[in-house]
Amino acid sequence: MDCSATAKPMIDAGDMLAETRERFCIPEGVRYFDGNSLGLMPKVVQLHASNVITHEWGTGLIHSWHDAEWRTLPQRTGAKIAALIGAEPQQVVACDSTSVNLFKVLVSAVRLRAGRQKIVTDSDAFPTDLYIVGQVARLFGLTVVGVPAREINDNLDEDVAAVVLTHVDYRSAEIYDMQAYTQRAHEAGALIVWDLSHTAGAVPCDLDGSGADFAVGCGYKYLNGGPGAPAYLYVAERHADACEQPLAGWFGHARPFDFAPDYKPASGTVRFLCGTNPVIGLSVLSRALDIFEGVCLSDLRSRSIRLTALFIDSVDKHLSSHGFAVASPRDATRRGSHVSLRHQHGYGVMQELAKRKFIGDFRMPDYMRFGFAPLYNNDEDVHALIDAIDQIMISRDWEKPEYQQRRDFT
Numbered sequence: 001m002d003c004s005a006t007a008k009p010m011i012d013a014g015d016m017l018a019e020t021r022e023r024f025c026i027p028e029g030v031r032y033f034d035g036n037s038l039g040l041m042p043k044v045v046q047l048h049a050s051n052v053i054t055h056e057w058g059t060g061l062i063h064s065w066h067d068a069e070w071r072t073l074p075q076r077t078g079a080k081i082a083a084l085i086g087a088e089p090q091q092v093v094a095c096d097s098t099s100v101n102l103f104k105v106l107v108s109a110v111r112l113r114a115g116r117q118k119i120v121t122d123s124d125a126f127p128t129d130l131y132i133v134g135q136v137a138r139l140f141g142l143t144v145v146g147v148p149a150r151e152i153n154d155n156l157d158e159d160v161a162a163v164v165l166t167h168v169d170y171r172s173a174e175i176y177d178m179q180a181y182t183q184r185a186h187e188a189g190a191l192i193v194w195d196l197s198h199t200a201g202a203v204p205c206d207l208d209g210s211g212a213d214f215a216v217g218c219g220y221k222y223l224n225g226g227p228g229a230p231a232y233l234y235v236a237e238r239h240a241d242a243c244e245q246p247l248a249g250w251f252g253h254a255r256p257f258d259f260a261p262d263y264k265p266a267s268g269t270v271r272f273l274c275g276t277n278p279v280i281g282l283s284v285l286s287r288a289l290d291i292f293e294g295v296c297l298s299d300l301r302s303r304s305i306r307l308t309a310l311f312i313d314s315v316d317k318h319l320s321s322h323g324f325a326v327a328s329p330r331d332a333t334r335r336g337s338h339v340s341l342r343h344q345h346g347y348g349v350m351q352e353l354a355k356r357k358f359i360g361d362f363r364m365p366d367y368m369r370f371g372f373a374p375l376y377n378n379d380e381d382v383h384a385l386i387d388a389i390d391q392i393m394i395s396r397d398w399e400k401p402e403y404q405q406r407r408d409f410t
């Protein structure tokens, strides 16, 4: 029997995932490879935001704090995110920005390890993480040891209070072994803070299982919460009640509506809330997260790996002669959901791609980043992207004079 006649075409890992693309607004003619920077807008969000504004706010007004349960949105949204990062739900809250959350959890970690003098971090981390680590160190008179991620474990001793590491590197997409780094940090008596900004929603991880202490991450990347969506933070339950967070505001109080002059922290991760959170933004993020309901995380991961592998193979086959180098791990188990290429004319190539409605982004000095969001990118996107880059190189359209001037945002 001729197997090819009956064999199904190579379809997506799960039928579910072939269908989730339909749940997003994809602008006409656009091929989108920037879900690792700003996720596409889920269709349901439009109506939901309108309802929140018109009914919950416009009509319900102050009563919606109770009737629409605005007050527990950080916890309820956090619980949905927890399911994506291997955490029991009550340990995660959605609030503030990743930077602010890093500040809160890192100060808490340092206070739990009072007397120790150092914070160790990846010298190539996302800059905001480095700035916050620097500020916390300054406040507590500590030293920052910034080294390449791979050297972190060689720099741990009894003087290290905390390690701060991003699980999936924002430039290269390299995944750092959560279990192994966490274990090494603990052997040195230190606590570890994971940044999951490029993890949640694309790369499964196991915070509880690996024994992690703290984590933070973004709501607007693979979680599709929209521009400036609230971020989230995770605190292992065993630490929460011992934590003294530095931005202790009334929403983290045990009884905020007592309006008591003295601060008494809520028990658990809720104490990490500060002031009134943006209800509309939280509602949108929460609704966007419903897309993950019923999605199997291992299917999500398989699809992500398949797309990045297809892209890398195609670069090798069709683009290496133009001088493109793959700057992401070739070992799929060590690679997140985006692929970075390096090219001396990368900036011009990205500008010309954008002009042709292929949207990725550029990171200094010469990284061209392409995100493959497993909820909505497909094989066709990959093939079209490869063709477009090939054409741009052949036509030398990257050379246009207007691409010599760099813009602030790409």
Ligand SMILES: *Cc1c(COP(=O)(O)O)cnc(C)c1O
Pocket: 097, 098, 099, 100, 126, 128, 129, 166, 170, 195, 197, 198, 218, 231
């Ligand atoms: C995107 C990103 C952030 C963003 O921080 P915000 O304060 O939410 O703007 C932080 N860290 C990493 C690793 C990121 O990729």
